[in-house]
Amino acid sequence: MNLESLAPPSDPAMPRRLSSVRWRLMLAVPLATAVAVALFAWSAGGFAPVAGGWERAGWMVLLLSAIQLLLIEAMLLRPLRRLAAGCEAMESAPLPLTPEDAAPTPGQAAELDRIGHAMRRVRGSLWQQDQDARELRRELSQQRLLLEQAHTALEANQRELASLARTDALTGLANQRAFDEALRREFKRAQRQRGLLALAVIDLDDFKRFNERYGADVGDAALQRIAALLDERFKRDTDVVARLGGEEFVALLPGFGMAEAQNVLELLRDDLRTLRLPDGEGSLTVSIGLAAASPAHPYLSAQALMQAADEALYIAKHAGRDRLSLAA
Template sequence: MSEIWQPLIANLAVVALFSSIWSLASDWLDRQRWIIRKLCIGLLVGSAAVSTMLLTVEIVPGVVYDLRTCVVAVGAFFSGPVVAIIAIVMAGAFRLLEGGAGVGLGFFHLVMAALVGLGVRAAGRSPLPNPFWIVFLAAAMALLLLFMVFILTRFVSMEEARELIVPGTVLTLLATLMMGFTILATRRAGYDRSILRAALAQAPEFLYVKDTDGRFLTVNEAVAHHHGYAEPVEMMGKTDFDITGHTRAQDLHEQERAIMESRTPLLDFEEEVIDKSGQKRWYKTSKVPLSGKDGRIVGLAGMTVDTTAVKNLERELTESRDRLSLAMSEMSDGLALFDREGYLVFCNDQYRDAFPRSAHVRVPGKHIREILLECARAGEQLGIPENDIEGWAERVGSLLRVPNVVTVELFNGSYLQLRNQPASNDSAVVIVTDVTDLKLAERALIEANADLSRQASTDALTGLANRRVFDEVLERDMARCGRAGTPLSLVLLDVDRFKHYNDVHGHQAGDRCLIMVANAIKSSLLRPSDLAARYGGEEFAIILPDTNRAGAEAVAERIRNAIAEASTCELGSEVTASLGVAEYDLSRAPTTPESLVRRADGALYSAKAGGRNRVMAAAGE
């Protein structure tokens, strides 16, 4: 029995050696191209298999056993069919050179081991297999060995075959598990390192390492892009003198020299820097000296964070708080004092008056949670989650001794600002300010902005869209109709003899005339998609999407008649209009908004020349 164990244990040592070589070379292998990596691993696995075959157990002359199949199975499991084929070719060729009665059986065993490894690999379906699959692979290899022992009984006696079962099974399990878990641990470590490298490379913070002379040894993408480099490798070997002004670089060099000489890290150092565009920016930097195994300083690692946005936000918040404090300095605020346990100790009348529905429980001796529950029960404050009142009261009560400012809306439409301010004895002061006027003013400002937006797109006299909106809508609708293959028509309208009307009746009457025309146009348009605009002076434009020339002429006639009727009723004298129609048709030569307007304007000119008070279509339509 010892004659079998000794060479098999030597086999196990060979497997351990090649597992270590694979692990040590994993970083280098990961950096290679796919085919190079597969070839190298295949040669390594094949070499390991051949090495185990140098320490075989000869059962009978020409029939040998070793741990080559474990190596091939693990190689196939972790690296796939290419590695398995290379290893089978190498081990099979060596076995063929050895010769003997068991050559065919040995080659069959190699192929089956590779298939077992590939089968378990397919079942695992993960770049980082679960340890369960390695145990499963070891068990499968042990079963394969027993199957091969059964086949072996055709060549040797049952007694001779039995001597291989125990040591072969044990060492097959050990070799597969040892090699599998070693490579899995290496894979996981490599995966973790790759994740860490990716995280450092893509982190938004500026991360960098310098040597003792201030040269960059490594930087992440944020540093490279900040200094105008496409890749971090382009900054390797450069110093601050290569990427910034001399004065700034000198300051950084002296600062970092002091850090390395004193071996004292610089933590959360904030500074204001003027960037290349002349803007002020704030940065927070931490730098630590790096020492080698012998204790000597070898460089410096740094992390810099752009805190400009935070600084601006802090300044804006401070200014807002100061403005708010100034605005409320003349207001009558409510005041309440709670002890460290959350019980109300004192409150003034203004505090109770601010909460009319829960005023009866806002008295000394009441707990904040009891007050909040009554506020919710009475429906005093809006926005309380009805399905979690207890949790809401617990959460809000826990914030009593945390400095914070919140604004709440009450049932009667008023807004209260609540400010919590912890005191030195762990009590809490709550200040209640009525900010309803501020909220209403904010709402009015929003509405005023909306009104200004409307005015920017509307003609002040007629209420129709102005020229800017007309140009935008015409370009947009022409593009949409062009994509959809549908027609679009444009109508230009000019009030006949408007200058004479203005001179005779006055400018105010002229304005009323234009308003009348605008109302007549609006009343004649039946679809929301149609747009009427004041084109300029007494000239108007109507965009009619999804409308051909005949439809546009019908709309134009309706507008013309509406103007004539309205002028008699509203102005006491007849006012007429001439209208020109042009159709945007994709079957014709490409048309731009400008050319469509010119064609409609030409039709309008023809209507004027033809005696006015009529509708004319553009020539050729």
């Protein structure tokens, strides 16, 4: 088979076309230049005949036309001829269709081997990077899970700390901080609504001697029993029972006047006398100071109400203990 017969045939008319374009430009360029020179002369002063003017114009047209044709030849026609010659050479070149012609040279084969080896190394590196990325994602997922668990545990600890900050650890009652907040809140509400608010300070009699006789563990168990009794006796949603520290407790009774609070506290004293202490050891009594705010007997502040209850407790202690004293 003749390989040259498979190549596309060259165009024999290409040189004739370039020659035709050249002759057309040689006619069109001087004509266009003459028109341009005439328009310029007319715009400068009309077509009045001047001696030697037409001769100068003719030479100018020839000079400008020659310059333009040289530029067109150098910048357009000559590159077109080279391009046409290159196309003809490419079209006439034989195609390597046989395996022998298409086989690479030894140098090309070595280069292809190097390229193949480099590509295999790149693929191996990409695979390793993908494995590393997957392992990193697994570690990040585990770290995220551990972080969420730690966050949950931290929130639980914060809630527990907040609860401990407002709760007495031994008895489970409200502590001094929680009671102070409740006292301010309920006192303002009683003032705003012109309502009633009773406050009782409850102190165990001779509790230090009780501890010395029966031991601190029995004393702590006794405090827990008394706290449970207080929580049972004052069980309205609005009641607040707290341990102020040591053997001193307090009860805040919104909506109670002096008479209602006195009746409840006398029942509390009776219940305490019959309270069975741990291991049946000993007995305890309480002294109570009671103050009550009402529209008929107002107090200037929550601190004033608390001070009145403390003064009543002081009177009960010095009057012989195991009694309830009312604030004046």
